Amino acid sequence: MQETVLSIHELSKNYGRIRAVDKLSLEVQEGSIFGILGPNGSGKTTTLGIILSVIKPSGGSFSWFGKVPSKQDRKHIGAILEVPVFYPYISGENNLKIIANIKGCSYETIPEVLKTMDLTGRRKSKFRTYSLGMKQRLAIAAALLGNPKVLILDEPTNGLDPQGIAEVRKLIIEIAKRGITIIMASHLLDEVQKICSHVVILDKGRNIFTGKVADMINASAHIEVGADDMNALEDELRKNDNITSIEKDKLIMLVKVKEGYDSAQLNKYLLSKGINLTHLNTKKKSLENYFLELLSEK
Numbered sequence: 001m002q003e004t005v006l007s008i009h010e011l012s013k014n015y016g017r018i019r020a021v022d023k024l025s026l027e028v029q030e031g032s033i034f035g036i037l038g039p040n041g042s043g044k045t046t047t048l049g050i051i052l053s054v055i056k057p058s059g060g061s062f063s064w065f066g067k068v069p070s071k072q073d074r075k076h077i078g079a080i081l082e083v084p085v086f087y088p089y090i091s092g093e094n095n096l097k098i099i100a101n102i103k104g105c106s107y108e109t110i111p112e113v114l115k116t117m118d119l120t121g122r123r124k125s126k127f128r129t130y131s132l133g134m135k136q137r138l139a140i141a142a143a144l145l146g147n148p149k150v151l152i153l154d155e156p157t158n159g160l161d162p163q164g165i166a167e168v169r170k171l172i173i174e175i176a177k178r179g180i181t182i183i184m185a186s187h188l189l190d191e192v193q194k195i196c197s198h199v200v201i202l203d204k205g206r207n208i209f210t211g212k213v214a215d216m217i218n219a220s221a222h223i224e225v226g227a228d229d230m231n232a233l234e235d236e237l238r239k240n241d242n243i244t245s246i247e248k249d250k251l252i253m254l255v256k257v258k259e260g261y262d263s264a265q266l267n268k269y270l271l272s273k274g275i276n277l278t279h280l281n282t283k284k285k286s287l288e289n290y291f292l293e294l295l296s297e298k
């Protein structure tokens, strides 16, 4: 059975009158790549700060692996909230040794984390000669020292060029394949869609959607229907429990349905009620629009 890695219950954080995190609840399961998605200022970094015990919450609670983490348990959580300070005139490899000392873990995993992050070839080069992408990869390598079970990343591709972004994304997916659970904040819908398996969408610190990324994509789908007698059509649509919302749009209706119910089933249902559709079309609203809609609804 999958273990619950992180459980957050009604977590809040106020900065004076600002509610950075507002009664946030969610669960992260083992093996997932969990995206915390939201626009600037929606509380992503604050949430990560709280679960890393760097920021004190104003209310609510969280647990790691079903309990309040001890110092020892926290060693299983690798994180980068900000790019750590590396020494510019020291090699990447020696920088990792310094961090291993600070973390109290052995040098044993250094070759492995360098390899994981595609830095073996440049391990002897001074840090200042690294590209921005390599610096970010070294930061992730540092977070991986000591074999954590969970890796927490805040906007891991910020500031990188397209190639650097692609590399870091690929490596995150590879790390997850080894069974490390990943929790990452991002303000990019596209990034979450590309690499995450699960997501929470935050708006002003509130959870406005959480679930599988695939469900987020499905939730953006709807069916367009039209008939000669629109009133009769609407009546029958309203009687169908598989329909979750109906919106009128000039000569058609936009219908959202429960998962597993499709346009063929809808057509059959309406035919059985004596309604011949003049228009039937399944549309996937662009996820961007759906995302913006979610944010504007609340």
Ligand SMILES: Nc1ncnc2c1ncn2[C@@H]1O[C@H](COP(=O)(O)OP(=O)(O)OP(=O)(O)O)[C@@H](O)[C@H]1O
Pocket (backbone or CB within 6 Å): 015, 018, 019, 020, 038, 039, 040, 041, 042, 043, 044, 045, 046, 047, 187
């Ligand atoms: N130390 C602080 N003091 C006062 N307000 C703060 C502090 N840290 C964060 N905030 C406020 O809390 C809210 C959430 O900020 P947070 O940094 O968590 O958002 P974010 O989603 O990470 O944003 P970004 O995408 O810009 O990184 C914002 O309104 C921010 O101004």
Ligand SMILES: [Mg+2]
Pocket (backbone or CB within 6 Å): 044, 045, 046, 154, 185
């Ligand atoms: Mg942030």
